[in-house]
Amino acid sequence: MRSTLSRIAAVVTTGALALSLAACGSSSGESGAGKTLRVGTLSDGPPSIYLQNGVFTGYDNELLRDIAKREGFQVEFVGTEFAGLLASVANGKFDVGSSTISTTDARKKTVAFTNGYDVGYTTIVTKKDANLKDAAAFAGKRLGVVQASVQDEFAGKIAGASVVRFPDYNAGFAQLKNGTLDGWVVPKDIGQQYLDQNPAVPLEFGFTQPNKDTPSAFAVAKGNKELLAKLNDGIAKAIADGTVARLHAQFFKQAPLTPELEQGGAGLPVTNPGA
Incomplete structure (x- = not known):
């Protein structure tokens, strides 16, 4: 069943800004001052990604x-489901994907990733005892x-x-609560929030497993090197x-925060094939 929150689209901007962003949302070289980027995100994955008020x-x-x-x-956040997020970034529906997206080799075939901004753990939440x-x-x-996570x-x-x-x-958590699932597989931070x-x-x-080799990163369309560079500059x-x-x-x-992301840290470089 589709969550009501996941159908909500909200618009939030960062305010008027003076600089120009070239080639956002395309690789054609188009640019514009204060360009607004459409960002696909989820509404129900706290504390990383969620809708509040x-x-x-x-x-x-x-x-x-x-x-x-x-x-x-500027950014305009739009609620979506994860299963179609990367395809929507690749085809230009969204300029950026923001959803605790792990940088796997399989996903790099569809989109390009920024450098990492978080590492975490995958865990299976179960009934107590x-x-x-x-x-x-x-x-x-x-x-x-x-699906597709x-x-x-x-x-x-x-x-x-x-x-x-x-x-x-939300849908998975509801099924775990009513006993139709034995385990609910989530990023540990999201599982902790629900608990x-x-x-x-x-x-x-x-059962819990670290995933430091595939840090979370923002997704952009392949070929949009200008936007990728700007996002990486901002992360650095x-x-x-x-x-x-x-x-x-x-x-x-x-x-805890991994040392690479502490103030002055070396960061978490992500390599995109063909880049």
């Missing part, structure tokens, strides 16, 4: 707002995932597990002056 926010989106101010463009602490324990179990790929590699796909996080917001539901983290500046560290601490109360 009609405004898209979260770590990913607030970082992108900061980059926009630095680089001279289910004692499902390793991958083998999920043979014969039903695992819920957001890295967690979808992760779950598909668990031998004997039955993978059930949903359009958004914190639902203390009466007896849930816990089961936000790392250098401590903005990334500040935003991470604001939204991730319990998760």
Whole structure:
């Protein structure tokens, strides 16, 4: 079932800015002062990406707002489902994808990625005391995932597990609560937020795996090198002056920040094939 929130589209701009952004949303060389970029994002993945009082926010989106101010463009956030997000970036429907997108080799065939701005963990949330602490324990179990997410790929590699796909996080969480799923595969920060917001539901983290080799990054269309360069420049500046560290601490109360993203850190370079 489609979440009501995931159908909501909200417009948020970063204010009037004086610089020009060339080739945003295309590779034709078109440019314009204060150009507005359409950003595809999700509405139900706190603390990274979510809708609050009609405004898209979260770590990913607030970082992108900061980059926009630095680089001279505006952003319009539009709610979407993850399954079609990268294709919508590739075909120009969205200029940027902002959704805790892990930079896998398979995804690099569709879009180009900025350098990374976060690393995290994939975890399986289970009922409390289910004692499902390793991958083998999920043979014969039903695992819920957001369709086309890295967690979808992760779950598909668990031998004997039955993978059930949903359009958004809310739908999967609802099924876990009512007992029709044995596990719910999510980024750990998103799972933590749901546990914190639902203390009466007896849930816990089961099997967890780090994914530092595929950091989260913004997606842009292949060939849009001007936009890619501007986003990377903004990320580098936000790392250098401590903005990334500040935003991470604001939204991730319990998760540590990898040293590469601390103020003055080396960053998390991402290589795009053919770049």
